[in-house]
Amino acid sequence: MKHPPARVYVPVVAAIVSAVALVGVAVSGDDPHGSPGRHRGADGVLTIDAAHRPTAPDLTGTDTDGRPASLAEHKGKTVVVNVWASWCGPCREEAPALSRFHERTRGQGVVVLGLNEDDSAGAARDFAREFHLPYPSVLDPGGKRFRAVAEGLTTTQGLPATFVIDPRGRVAAAVSGPVDEKRLTALVAAAKTGTGPSQPWSAAKRFNDVTGRTAGADGVQKRSDRLLGDNPESRSSRPESRSSRSGKPRRGSYPKNAVYFPCPVVHIDSQ
Template sequence: MSLSRAPRRRSNRGRASLLTAVTVASALALTACGGSDGGGATGGSGTNFVQSDGGISRVAKADRAPAPKLDGKTIEGDTLDVTSLKGKVVVLNVWGSWCAPCRAEAPHFAKVSKELKPRGVEFVGINIRNTTSAAKEFDEEFGIDYPSLHDPDSKLLLRFPKGTLSLQTIPSTLVLDREGKIAARALIGLGEDQLRKLIAPVAAEK
């Protein structure tokens, strides 16, 4: 009898191990989506970021570095230069329609961007690893009406100083102050409260 039960115990352990592996993989998939390649911009601390709470990092006003020039075609085919928004707080969101956490945070970005625009806060997306048609469908689905630069090869991300962004971490969000300097960062998908918390201190600056 003991010999006949042994294979069943091993089988159950095997199924349990497989279930655990699938659960862990699913949890990781919901946390962040992988980028297209490695190298270039990284997620280090080389740009004076100080970890705050809820996955948010900030840079003291005196220690901020200027954002690189970000310009090019949007997913709608228009030309956009982010430096033209200097004087406003700019929220830069790196996203792809293929990314589950990007889809989860999209309704919050659509809502908050509309509410804060009259207060001098502008949202700009950086769309990576997408065709323009897929990116447009994403915007239509979630009611996003702010522009996104089309960056299928992540070339715009490589313009950022080392330690600002990670090509392997999508979605990512940066907040630029009114002088066009990098003030805050989140390398996670954001809920509405987290997004507001990310923006509020920078928007409150004089």
């Protein structure tokens, strides 16, 4: 008797590897896999020259409210595809920035489309309502759509992840980890012009942009160590914080002074 596939989300305790990557000196060079026209910085941000961009897969399904949603309906626009889940702390932290970016740019031929990895549509819907997301999110409980768009572009299937799709439906950039408005603006501009950003997003800058704090390379190292266990405020994988609306503890949000790493997950199918 065959049982339906069971998906197990396994937290990967590889944040140490991410920490090492973050404290490295950011460079802009060819993608280590040898693909022409691809440039990956030490922070993991990948940009692709126009002549070498792969066609994005068809991200079609239903959104958190049960309505049809797809990437194809935004043909001719630049689309920011953000992959998230309600249990992902960094996803909660970047949600307000994505909402502001969508509202600011949707009249300029740019839209945001979410791709949700929750097992429960209800959990995804509650998240979308809590953060008043102004854009739809395609439900992707098995991760099939995420794997399709991430194939060959990201080093880990972690959350959050963001992909910038150019007006011709091709993947122009991929980011593993949280993003902010400034970074999105630069990647979208590059997607339209066919080139990567003129300046690589350094590890220290990524730390500063996401946390709002100032730190050099040494500062990033120290704060990374704190996140990995030395800081009592950040020892829990899902610490509690106060909701700005209800005053009640909210699961999944991280302290404002933390360095945010992607939430790596592994989809395991049992026979």
